[in-house]
Amino acid sequence: MTTSLVTIAALDAKLSGRYRKKFTVSPFLTRRVVSFQANRGRPCHRWYRFKESFSADLVEHLLHKYRVRGRILDPFAGVGTALFAASRLGIASDGIELLPVGREIIRTRLALHEGLSDSDRATLHYWADACPWQRGEAKLRLNVLRITQGAYPSATIDAIERYLAAMHTENRKVFVVLRFALLCVLESVSYTRKDGQYLRWDYRAGRRRGATRFDKGAIGEFLPAIKAKIEEILSDTAFTEKNYDDTTTSKITLRDGSCLDIMPKLSSNSYDAILTSPPYCNRYDYTRTYALELALLGLSDAEVSALRQKMLSCTVENRTKDLQNDTYIKFAKISNSDELLASILHRLEAEKKHGNLNNNGIPRMIRGYFNEMSCVLGECYRVLKPDARLIMINDNVRYAGISISVDLILSSIAEKIGFVTEKILVVPTQKGNSSQQMGTHGCVPLRKCVYVWRKRSYDI
Ligand SMILES: C[S@@+](CC[C@H](N)C(=O)[O-])C[C@H]1O[C@@H](n2cnc3c(N)ncnc32)[C@H](O)[C@@H]1O
Numbered sequence: 001m002t003t004s005l006v007t008i009a010a011l012d013a014k015l016s017g018r019y020r021k022k023f024t025v026s027p028f029l030t031r032r033v034v035s036f037q038a039n040r041g042r043p044c045h046r047w048y049r050f051k052e053s054f055s056a057d058l059v060e061h062l063l064h065k066y067r068v069r070g071r072i073l074d075p076f077a078g079v080g081t082a083l084f085a086a087s088r089l090g091i092a093s094d095g096i097e098l099l100p101v102g103r104e105i106i107r108t109r110l111a112l113h114e115g116l117s118d119s120d121r122a123t124l125h126y127w128a129d130a131c132p133w134q135r136g137e138a139k140l141r142l143n144v145l146r147i148t149q150g151a152y153p154s155a156t157i158d159a160i161e162r163y164l165a166a167m168h169t170e171n172r173k174v175f176v177v178l179r180f181a182l183l184c185v186l187e188s189v190s191y192t193r194k195d196g197q198y199l200r201w202d203y204r205a206g207r208r209r210g211a212t213r214f215d216k217g218a219i220g221e222f223l224p225a226i227k228a229k230i231e232e233i234l235s236d237t238a239f240t241e242k243n244y245d246d247t248t249t250s251k252i253t254l255r256d257g258s259c260l261d262i263m264p265k266l267s268s269n270s271y272d273a274i275l276t277s278p279p280y281c282n283r284y285d286y287t288r289t290y291a292l293e294l295a296l297l298g299l300s301d302a303e304v305s306a307l308r309q310k311m312l313s314c315t316v317e318n319r320t321k322d323l324q325n326d327t328y329i330k331f332a333k334i335s336n337s338d339e340l341l342a343s344i345l346h347r348l349e350a351e352k353k354h355g356n357l358n359n360n361g362i363p364r365m366i367r368g369y370f371n372e373m374s375c376v377l378g379e380c381y382r383v384l385k386p387d388a389r390l391i392m393i394n395d396n397v398r399y400a401g402i403s404i405s406v407d408l409i410l411s412s413i414a415e416k417i418g419f420v421t422e423k424i425l426v427v428p429t430q431k432g433n434s435s436q437q438m439g440t441h442g443c444v445p446l447r448k449c450v451y452v453w454r455k456r457s458y459d460i
Helices: 005-022 056-065 081-088 100-113 118-130 154-167 172-185 222-243 259-265 291-296 301-310 329-336 339-353 362-383 406-417 435-441
Strands: 023-025 071-074 092-097 192-195 198-201 252-256 271-276 384-395 397-399 402-404 419-426 448-455
Touching: 005 023, 005 339, 005 402, 005 406, 005 419, 056 081, 056 271, 071 081, 081 092, 081 252, 081 271, 092 100, 092 259, 100 172, 100 252, 100 291, 118 172, 118 222, 154 172, 154 222, 172 222, 172 291, 259 362, 271 362, 291 301, 329 339, 329 362, 329 406, 339 362, 339 402, 339 406, 362 384, 362 406, 384 406, 406 419, 406 448
Parallel strands: 023 419, 071 092, 071 271, 092 252, 271 384
Antiparallel strands: 192 198, 384 448, 397 402, 419 448
16 A cells, blocks of 8 residues: 555654754854855855855854864765865864865865965966967867767867867966866856756757757856956965965865765774765756766766766666675665655655656665665764764755655664764755646745764764
């Protein structure tokens, strides 16, 4: 028999009751602070607009509030917001990131932290002022993926390919900064816009003839965009060198790969806090939205497809990962035995059978998401010091009219692993569901929260 929505709502209400006292609406957690928006005014953090990032203000607030010292970990480091903000407070930070775009950004920022020589600064000023690539004849072909074909106006491609050829004549440090500046402006000079689940294409690209015509507005020109970006980097690093006491900057270590592979290699009881925001269970496909950047970094179509499968399951294309090993089998079992999750999956499988889902991969994605998150939580527990906290930012989601309380389900899993739920800090303005969902199922606000879990003072 199909699990009814009433049964799911009752299980959700039961779990909500259990956590009622833990929920606190936190006025500090504005939409601005929990997203990239608050980074717009912050030197260095503002260089690359990583839409899925949280803000340095949020990291500083949480690190102060919970008096974190020592060493932290972010297993989903993104562009390194937590790492750089913590390091500035004198806290050493380790990050793990799978997406080459985030890693490139973190590594460039680290290189810039070491400082630019006067001659490198002079060369970069020359690039911003005199635009030397414009005079050169040489061009270097911009790597293209299937999903980035035709992403730029032809004059922009021409300019980018001259820029690519010219930057190869510079020394390594200058080259790295120039490539980074290019990475930062790609979207603005393209026909595309990042739109969560995929790249949206402006009608002028002549690529799609869908029912709705998307007009991105002004398509940025390459010359002013790249000049402005190089100038911004020069100005922020000058600011940094003048006002920033490098001696208080603690070490940042970045590990490349999936946290599911890397965390088991980290020592037990070694971190004073984990501060992170995993991908949300919202079908956002980072390998599609960041395709322009992945192409620039030289990935092939096959590498992008392989990367998609490595990412934490949050798209309908993710196949089930093999978690049947000694490290993970027990954590995947914990997630599979969660009553609320099981009832939601049961209902979604029935909806799938009746052809009511807009994509049949939804139940597999949700099962995979919680299985994998359970494994990540298990490893977080092991690597944290006793009494240390795991602080996580995440969103609830909704599919086929079923609101999925990610906060409650993950808290319940975390507790089975051994964590104590201290608080679930709620972002005051709640998010609606997608327009598609709203049309069919009405608007139900979805909670966005910061979960604060503490490892017990004894080890499992
Ligand atoms: C919500 S974003 C984190 C943003 C980050 N807090 C910041 O401010 O930049 C989630 C990140 O997890 C990364 N990710 C996805 N699957 C991963 C995996 N298996 N291992 C490590 N990182 C992964 C994504 O590439 C993305 O950068």
